[in-house]
Amino acid sequence: MATQTPATEVLDLTVRKAPRRHWLEVLHDWVTTVDHKKIGLMYIGYSLIFLVVAGVEALLMRIQLAVPNNHFVSPQVFNGLFTMHGTTMVFFVGMPILFGFGNYLIPLMIGARDMAFPRLNAFSFWISAFGGLLLYFSYLGGSGLYGAGSAPDVGWFAYAPLTARVFSPGHSTDYWTLALLLSGIGTIGTALNIVATTICMRCPGMKMSRLPLLVWLYLVTSGLTFVAVGPLTAAQIMLMLDRYVGSHFFDTQAGGSAVLWMHFFWIFGHPEVYILVLPAFAFANEIIPVFSRKAIFGYPAMVAASVGIGFISLSVWAHHMFTVGLGPGANTFFTLATMIISVPTGIKIFNWLATLWGGKIHFTAAMMFAIGFLFQFLIAGLTGIMLSVAPFDWQLGNSYFVVAHFHYVLVGAILFMIFSAFYYWYPKITGRMLSERLGKWHFWLFLIGFHLTFDLMHVPGLLGMPRRIYTYEADRGWMIWNMLVSSGAAIQAVATLLFVFNMVWSYFKGAVAGADPWDAWTLEWSTTSPPPSYNFAKIPSVGSRRPLWDLKHPEDPDSDYEMEQSVPRKRSEESK
Amino acid sequence: MSTTAVIPNSPNERWELPSRGVVGMACLIVAEAAIFVIFVVAYVFYIGKSLNGPTPKDVLTLPIFTTICLLSSSLTVHAAVSALRQGKRNLCSLWLAATVLLGGIFLAGTAHEWYDLIYHDGLTIKTNLFGTTFYSLVGLHASHVLVGLIMLALALWFSLRGEMGREHSEKLEVLSLYWHFVDAVWVIVFTVVYVLGR
Numbered sequence: 001m002a003t004q005t006p007a008t009e010v011l012d013l014t015v016r017k018a019p020r021r022h023w024l025e026v027l028h029d030w031v032t033t034v035d036h037k038k039i040g041l042m043y044i045g046y047s048l049i050f051l052v053v054a055g056v057e058a059l060l061m062r063i064q065l066a067v068p069n070n071h072f073v074s075p076q077v078f079n080g081l082f083t084m085h086g087t088t089m090v091f092f093v094g095m096p097i098l099f100g101f102g103n104y105l106i107p108l109m110i111g112a113r114d115m116a117f118p119r120l121n122a123f124s125f126w127i128s129a130f131g132g133l134l135l136y137f138s139y140l141g142g143s144g145l146y147g148a149g150s151a152p153d154v155g156w157f158a159y160a161p162l163t164a165r166v167f168s169p170g171h172s173t174d175y176w177t178l179a180l181l182l183s184g185i186g187t188i189g190t191a192l193n194i195v196a197t198t199i200c201m202r203c204p205g206m207k208m209s210r211l212p213l214l215v216w217l218y219l220v221t222s223g224l225t226f227v228a229v230g231p232l233t234a235a236q237i238m239l240m241l242d243r244y245v246g247s248h249f250f251d252t253q254a255g256g257s258a259v260l261w262m263h264f265f266w267i268f269g270h271p272e273v274y275i276l277v278l279p280a281f282a283f284a285n286e287i288i289p290v291f292s293r294k295a296i297f298g299y300p301a302m303v304a305a306s307v308g309i310g311f312i313s314l315s316v317w318a319h320h321m322f323t324v325g326l327g328p329g330a331n332t333f334f335t336l337a338t339m340i341i342s343v344p345t346g347i348k349i350f351n352w353l354a355t356l357w358g359g360k361i362h363f364t365a366a367m368m369f370a371i372g373f374l375f376q377f378l379i380a381g382l383t384g385i386m387l388s389v390a391p392f393d394w395q396l397g398n399s400y401f402v403v404a405h406f407h408y409v410l411v412g413a414i415l416f417m418i419f420s421a422f423y424y425w426y427p428k429i430t431g432r433m434l435s436e437r438l439g440k441w442h443f444w445l446f447l448i449g450f451h452l453t454f455d456l457m458h459v460p461g462l463l464g465m466p467r468r469i470y471t472y473e474a475d476r477g478w479m480i481w482n483m484l485v486s487s488g489a490a491i492q493a494v495a496t497l498l499f500v501f502n503m504v505w506s507y508f509k510g511a512v513a514g515a516d517p518w519d520a521w522t523l524e525w526s527t528t529s530p531p532p533s534y535n536f537a538k539i540p541s542v543g544s545r546r547p548l549w550d551l552k553h554p555e556d557p558d559s560d561y562e563m564e565q566s567v568p569r570k571r572s573e574e575s576k
Numbered sequence: 577m578s579t580t581a582v583i584p585n586s587p588n589e590r591w592e593l594p595s596r597g598v599v600g601m602a603c604l605i606v607a608e609a610a611i612f613v614i615f616v617v618a619y620v621f622y623i624g625k626s627l628n629g630p631t632p633k634d635v636l637t638l639p640i641f642t643t644i645c646l647l648s649s650s651l652t653v654h655a656a657v658s659a660l661r662q663g664k665r666n667l668c669s670l671w672l673a674a675t676v677l678l679g680g681i682f683l684a685g686t687a688h689e690w691y692d693l694i695y696h697d698g699l700t701i702k703t704n705l706f707g708t709t710f711y712s713l714v715g716l717h718a719s720h721v722l723v724g725l726i727m728l729a730l731a732l733w734f735s736l737r738g739e740m741g742r743e744h745s746e747k748l749e750v751l752s753l754y755w756h757f758v759d760a761v762w763v764i765v766f767t768v769v770y771v772l773g774r
Contacts, residue, residue, distance in 0.1 A: 116596040192603040192607070200593045230614070231610055233611055238618065241712060247712065248705055249618060249712075254705060256622075257621070
């Protein structure tokens with residue numbers, strides 16, 4: 001059988017020419033590109049830059065808090081630091097890096113040559129990027145409470161009435177509002193593009209029931225983006241009107257309600273958590289099966305659970321507001337709704353475990369990060385259930401316990417899966433393997449640093465340390481914990497540097513990857529690494545969920561099993 | 577097997593997918609609807625909470641005529657799409673012109689209403705919570721009407737110059753979807769502001 005022909009040779013019909021070009025030409029190419037892969041890479045690159053910036057902000061805060069009565073930074077600067085850290089990490093690191101991977105991978109995975117709206121794609125990227133620059137321009141141009149050059153200092157959820165003109169004079173808060181408004185427009189544009197691409201650009205045979213799970217999860221994320229970012233945009237418009245035209249949406253002096261802002265913000269804010277975590281699940285859905293050498297367990301259940309999470313996540317927002325005093329009815333509703341979300345999430349975790357079960361597990365760096373994700377996401381979920389209980393939340397709301405909980409999700413789950421995705425898809429993107437040796441160092445160092453920081457961060461929270469304080473007295477018993485937390489942050493910083501070094505070094509010196517280094521099953525591995533700008537010389541057509549498996553194993557293709565399932569059904573229809 | 581990636585057993589049936597224009601517009605409509613929902617919620621939440629006058633009862637009158645104009649423009653734009661689909665270009669121009677006219681009357685009506693409110697009744701966005709929520713909700717809708725009107729006017733311009741043919745009927749349909757959405761939002765705004773809120 002001439003069946004072992006690598007899929008690459010099948011699809012790479014044209015010769016690629018690579019003459020050396022002037023750097024201005026290259027730059028012009030990147031600025032004017034509408035290619036989904038280049039836009040995806042620009043998303044990833046720009047969010048990595050912001051990741052470093054916001055990471056440095058986190059380190060500055062940890063240095064400040066490492067010892068009591070510290071005067072490393074002033075209270076004013078500290079307020080700006082936590083505001084910028086949170087805003088940057090959510091809007092200019094998390095969302096763009098995940099949409100970057102989506103942009104890069106979705107057309108490749110569904111056998112398309114580009115997104116549905118390539119120019120809208122470029123517009124979305126550039127407007128989001130402009131939003132990020134605008135946010136940071138506030139360090140130079142924003143005049144706030146403390147004169148020129150103050151960054152926004154209202155916290156990342158910017159509660160009213162602190163954002164009113166009286167309490168936040170100058171323009172630093174406007175930079176925050178405008179940056180979020182612009183990046184929101186970009187996010188909605190990209191989400192729209194992802195939905196249209198997924199529905200309208202699939203290659204022949206790629207039914208919805210055969211979509212790679214990554215694409216399914218991005219579809220859910222994008223749907224969630226419309227209904228979450230829309231309200232944020234609306235709330236930002238209201239805040240702008242309040243600040244510039246003198247309207248009274250959040251003006252308590254004129255009968256307006258500060259709690260209304262909280263509702264509007266968290267109607268965005270909680271689905272936002274799922275917008276960030278669903279792509280992390282998406283990566284896990286692709287990476288765990290490939291390195292367990294088994295097809296994913298429970299594909300339909302995974303899809304159903306993801307859609308379920310999407311819907312339930314719209315009805316849990318007020319668990320961020322238990323301490324406001326919502327009354328027993330609302331407290332009960334939001335407690336229960338929050339707890340119910342652990343059911344579809346639990347289904348996912350068990351499906352991943354069942355995928356691992358009996359598999360031939362390959363402990364590559366990508367897989368190690370994915371397994372770390374599984375355990376840490378579980379723990380993050382457990383503290384989440386603790387905080388979903390309203391009375392428990394009254395005790396610990398706005399304490400470092402909450403900070404530890406959501407960083408467990410954002411770092412322990414999402415960032416771990418992002419690292420995993422880098423190790424998995426870097427060979428596809430660059431054509432070179434990342435060093436596994438450095439990758440394992442990166443994993444273990446980061447794991448140790450992560451647990452040192454975020455396990456122990458729960459403790460000062462339980463001991464009563466509130467978030468967003470710039471320093472504390474020595475006699476509170478928080479000292480040793482904060483010192484350990486800060487030292488863990490330093491270890492994570494070293495691990496991240498190692499990762500950056502690995503990426504740069506491997507780009508030049510890494511082993512050549514070839515089209516399909518992991519012996520994987522989805523369509524992106526059927527084209528060259530890096531893929532040509534047209535992705536596929538010939539549009540593929542697929543007959544199952546694992547087209548490359550079918551191609552490599554024609555004696556036992558997945559499509560046979562799909563037939564088996566559908567044939568009896570047909571027969572029963574005939575017998576009617 | 578060795579020349580193409582086509583998998584055996586792949587179905588021979590025709591592979592048809594929905595139009596990306598329609599799907600994209602549907603997504604935009606969902607996102608826009610979410611924005612409107614928040615403004616409507618704010619309006620409903622603040623009904624009767626203004627600390628001073630004027631109240632909706634004092635100053636608002638039912639804009640029946642302009643509402644009829646806007647809603648019937650949904651029919652005319654639909655007729656324009658149908659005409660274009662059948663290749664009747666002149667008829668399409670006619671219906672488009674009617675749509676632009678009806679939309680224009682609606683906007684003029686809103687402008688007139690606002691003028692009266694501001695200069696006769698002394699209600700501005702700063703006056704009270706009613707002013708705040710009224711101008712922002714109705715204004716958000718009016719700005720969507722304006723955007724739709726500009727795009728329809730462009731379509732009319734191309735149609736009059738004879739540059740629009742049957743092959744563009746899908747694009748005009750996508751635009752008409754947006755226009756239907758704007759009309760549907762007005763039904764809700766009308767109900768909330770002029771019926772329930774009064």
